Amino acid sequence: xxxxxxxxxxxxxxxxxxxxxxxxxxxxxxxxxxxxxxxxxxxxxxxxxxxxxxxxxxxxxxxxxxxxxxxxxxxxxxxxxxxxxxxxxxxxxxxxxxxxxxxxxxxxxxxxxxxxxxxxxxxxxxxxxxxxxxxxxxxxxxxxxxxxxxxxxxxxxxxxxxxxxxxxxxxxxxxxxxxxxxxxxxxxxxxxxxxxxxxxxxxxxxxxxxxxxxxxxxxxxxxxxxxxxxxxxxxxxxxxxxxxxxxxxxxxxxxxxxxxxxxxxxxxxxxxxxxxxxxxxxxxxxxxxxxxxxxxxxxxxxxxxxxxxxxxxxxxxxxxxxxxxxxxxxxxxxxxxxxxxxxxxxxxxxxxxxxxxxxxxxxxxxxxxxxxxxxxxxxxxxxxxxxxxxxxxxxxxxxxxxxxxxxxxxxxxxxxxxxxxxxxxxxxxxxxxxxxxxxxxxxxxxxxxxxxxxxxxxxxxxxxxxxxxxxxxxxxxxxxxxxxxxxxxxxxxxxxxxxxxxxxxxxxxxxxxxxxxxxxxxxxxxxxxxxxxxxxxxxxxxxxxxxxxxxxxxxxxxxxxxx
Amino acid sequence: xxxxxxxxxxxxxxxxxxxxxxxxxxxxxxxxxxxxxxxxxxxxxxxxxxxxxxxxxxxxxxxxxxxxxxxxxxxxxxxxxxxxxxxxxxxxxxxxxxxxxxxxxxxxxxxxxxxxxxxxxxxxxxxxxxxxxxxxxxxxxxxxxxxxxxxxxxxxxxxxxxxxxxxxxxxxxxxxxxxxxxxxxxxxxxxxxxxxxxxxxxxxxxxxxxxxxxxxxxxxxxxxxxxxxxx
Numbered sequence: 001x002x003x004x005x006x007x008x009x010x011x012x013x014x015x016x017x018x019x020x021x022x023x024x025x026x027x028x029x030x031x032x033x034x035x036x037x038x039x040x041x042x043x044x045x046x047x048x049x050x051x052x053x054x055x056x057x058x059x060x061x062x063x064x065x066x067x068x069x070x071x072x073x074x075x076x077x078x079x080x081x082x083x084x085x086x087x088x089x090x091x092x093x094x095x096x097x098x099x100x101x102x103x104x105x106x107x108x109x110x111x112x113x114x115x116x117x118x119x120x121x122x123x124x125x126x127x128x129x130x131x132x133x134x135x136x137x138x139x140x141x142x143x144x145x146x147x148x149x150x151x152x153x154x155x156x157x158x159x160x161x162x163x164x165x166x167x168x169x170x171x172x173x174x175x176x177x178x179x180x181x182x183x184x185x186x187x188x189x190x191x192x193x194x195x196x197x198x199x200x201x202x203x204x205x206x207x208x209x210x211x212x213x214x215x216x217x218x219x220x221x222x223x224x225x226x227x228x229x230x231x232x233x234x235x236x237x238x239x240x241x242x243x244x245x246x247x248x249x250x251x252x253x254x255x256x257x258x259x260x261x262x263x264x265x266x267x268x269x270x271x272x273x274x275x276x277x278x279x280x281x282x283x284x285x286x287x288x289x290x291x292x293x294x295x296x297x298x299x300x301x302x303x304x305x306x307x308x309x310x311x312x313x314x315x316x317x318x319x320x321x322x323x324x325x326x327x328x329x330x331x332x333x334x335x336x337x338x339x340x341x342x343x344x345x346x347x348x349x350x351x352x353x354x355x356x357x358x359x360x361x362x363x364x365x366x367x368x369x370x371x372x373x374x375x376x377x378x379x380x381x382x383x384x385x386x387x388x389x390x391x392x393x394x395x396x397x398x399x400x401x402x403x404x405x406x407x408x409x410x411x412x413x414x415x416x417x418x419x420x421x422x423x424x425x426x427x428x429x430x431x432x433x434x435x436x437x438x439x440x441x442x443x444x445x446x447x448x449x450x451x452x453x454x455x456x457x458x459x460x461x462x463x464x465x466x467x468x469x470x471x472x473x474x475x476x477x478x479x480x481x482x483x484x485x486x487x488x489x490x491x492x493x494x495x496x497x498x499x500x501x502x503x504x505x506x507x508x509x510x511x512x513x514x515x516x517x518x519x520x521x522x523x524x525x526x527x528x529x530x531x532x533x534x535x536x537x538x539x540x541x542x543x544x545x546x547x548x549x550x551x552x553x554x555x556x557x558x559x560x561x562x563x
Numbered sequence: 564x565x566x567x568x569x570x571x572x573x574x575x576x577x578x579x580x581x582x583x584x585x586x587x588x589x590x591x592x593x594x595x596x597x598x599x600x601x602x603x604x605x606x607x608x609x610x611x612x613x614x615x616x617x618x619x620x621x622x623x624x625x626x627x628x629x630x631x632x633x634x635x636x637x638x639x640x641x642x643x644x645x646x647x648x649x650x651x652x653x654x655x656x657x658x659x660x661x662x663x664x665x666x667x668x669x670x671x672x673x674x675x676x677x678x679x680x681x682x683x684x685x686x687x688x689x690x691x692x693x694x695x696x697x698x699x700x701x702x703x704x705x706x707x708x709x710x711x712x713x714x715x716x717x718x719x720x721x722x723x724x725x726x727x728x729x730x731x732x733x734x735x736x737x738x739x740x741x742x743x744x745x746x747x748x749x750x751x752x753x754x755x756x757x758x759x760x761x762x763x764x765x766x767x768x769x770x771x772x773x774x775x776x777x778x779x780x781x782x783x784x785x786x787x788x789x790x791x792x793x794x
Binding site: 040041042043044046047048049050051052053054056057058059060062064065066067084087091151153154156170171172173174176177180181184189190191208209210211212213216220221245246268321322323327335337339340341373374375376378379380381382383384385386387388389390392393394397398426464466467468469470471472474476478 | 565566567568569601602603604606608610630631632634635636645646648649650652653689692696700701702703704705706707709710711712713714715716717718719720726729730732733734736737738739741742750751753754755756758759762763765766767768770771772773775776777778780782785786787788789
């Protein structure tokens with residue numbers, strides 16, 4: 001791709017990850033002429049193998065923090081410091097290249113947080129402009145197009161689904177079996193966690209990857225569902241999608257009527273290119289999409305593009321992964337071998353819904369999972385050197401199991417992404433500054449659930465339980481949401497119910513940016529369904545000149561008995 | 564080429580001992596070898612010394628040729644473009660931290676015992692490492708009162724010298740042998756990890772743990788309500 005001005009296209013998509021890949025497929029298959037742009041390279045399965053140093057310590061997949069730093073502070077009184085906060089892989093496929101593939105559905109309560117809990121002090125809960133029922137057809141489409149495995153009926157309180165899972169789950173691992181048995185003792189409804197992988201031959205893919213090098217590693221086999229090996233090749237096969245890699249989008253261009261005209265990016269050779277498009281879609285993740293809108297400020301949009309509400313970047317939620325590890329007596333117990341499997345083996349949604357007797361609102365998915373590999377296996381309180389260090393590995397590397405949670409953090413308006421006033425990246429562009437302090441409910445929820453996870457480990461027979469704690473968000477899940485909240489009111493939200501910017505009628509943000517609140521589950525399935533829904537609207541209505549708005553709020557429908 | 568997808572393969576040797584060192588001086592090699600042997604000691608099974616953790620660290624610090632193994636493990640990737648600038652800065656910083664850290668370790672040894680670190684006995688070396696680390700030698704698994712946070716990608720970028728050396732010792736003991744550590748797979752054997760024979764075997768998935776999944780099981784036994792529903 002040389003410099004200059006290539007031909008205008010129908011749609012330009014910034015990002016090729018979970019949501020950008022979904023958009024590429026949906027729009028190109030509907031005949032639109034699409035260009036997709038990614039900051040990173042297109043790595044393919046042959047580029048990957050089970051190399052712990054490369055993926056877990058030297059961080060081959062994520063952007064180099066020296067080139068692409070972020071800064072973090074807990075609140076405005078602090079000066080933000082350099083941080084490797086939530087550095088998602090910067091490659092075609094994005095987070096779906098390194099993920100474990102947690103693919104649970106959200107629950108209806110996730111979409112009506114304000115209706116359920118009202119005005120919680122210190123938080124800014126909101127209802128989504130659509131409901132679980134609205135999203136359900138798209139959850140199903142994603143599950144079947146992308147490939148996922150789950151056990152129908154295993155979660156007793158699972159919400160309605162219109163189709164069963166496309167694949168059955170993997171058999172339990174040994175630590176998975178211990179988890180199921182312990183949950184049975186405590187009357188907890190354990191079940192396989194739906195996961196984005198194939199367990200039977202499925203659309204040309206085979207379940208042949210049993211190496212155990214799974215979470216944080218690229219997949220050399222195609223067993224795991226990732227957009228780089230599914231939706232992106234499918235989009236390319238239509239002939240309507242052109243992929244441009246190693247290109248850095250620097251700003252969105254807006255014409256004098258306030259419509260988006262296209263994007264300006266530096267191509268792989270560092271040359272500036274302007275790609276014009278009738279519709280501009282951002283799918284760069286909630287941090288980078290917000291940053292790009294802020295970087296696109298002009299005289300007419302001095303506080304950033306699509307920010308007349310002043311809400312851009314605010315209400316950022318990031319989840320946090322916290323866990324307890326149980327240590328078992330190797331003289332008594334057979335080894336769990338927590339380096340094997342596909343990271344997950346058993347989980348529960350038992351504690352998902354609010355029970356105020358616990359002293360907090362909301363809840364989170366929990367899951368039993370691999371402890372990892374020899375260098376970095378997850379042992380909180382590890383003795384870092386000496387005989388004790390060796391004893392810990394020898395006694396417990398094969399004899400430990402971990403139960404973690406995906407912390408549902410409440411939306412807080414002051415938790416946000418903006419541009420750091422002083423720190424620049426290697427291209428001279430201001431970096432994203434994260435301001436985030438955990439709400440007291442987040443702290444209470446983490447503490448309660450970790451104690452419950454420890455109780456399950458006790459029931460499984462652990463002789464000692466050791467856990468991390470949650471004091472502040474570190475971005476360790478790579479989940480990003482909420483920086484461009486969607487809703488009906490343009491004075492309080494950035495995007496409308498179709499992910500279109502209130503201020504810019506042909507600019508969409510289809511990643512997690514639009515989520516008004518976080519979920520209690522890993523967000524990728526919801527994000528992809530959210531993107532699919534927006535892209536069907538774009539292709540079937542916007543591109544045909546038949547845009548329309550929803551005029552009812554889901555809460556009203558719920559009150560009318562629609563939930 | 565600048566794109567990570569197009570980085571060239573370069574062949575580099577990770578074999579040999581102190582005579583093949585690339586970064587450390589003979590004194591530095593001996594000092595780090597001695598320190599790693601106390602950090603991950605040898606007992607009835609091999610430790611960091613037999614794993615050649617010092618060689619792993621020496622190769623890592625030597626420049627940009629030993630950072631990322633190729634996927635099949637037969638070569639290393641030649642980092643290019645802006646990534647090369649970043650890694651040059653990172654490695655130069657690590658080199659300075661090691662040179663400075665080794666000097667401090669010897670300073671502590673000379674102050675306490677009037678002898679360079681590498682010539683101390685094991686108990687004296689442990690004492691010097693306690694002073695360097697600023698904390699007693701750990702005796703057991705112990706979570707600090709304020710807890711610790713979980714980090715997924717564990718980089719050495721912001722670590723103090725001792726914490727960095729401890730991490731690199733672990734890495735040199737348990738890495739894939741293509742990086743020059745875990746010689747003869749002694750680290751993996753010591754803790755019972757059946758690691759892959761080659762990286763290539765993880766790439767084509769001929770290596771795997773099918774035996775770690777249950778074969779004789781019934782979901783209804785594990786999830787009782789399924790049984791009551793007649794599944």
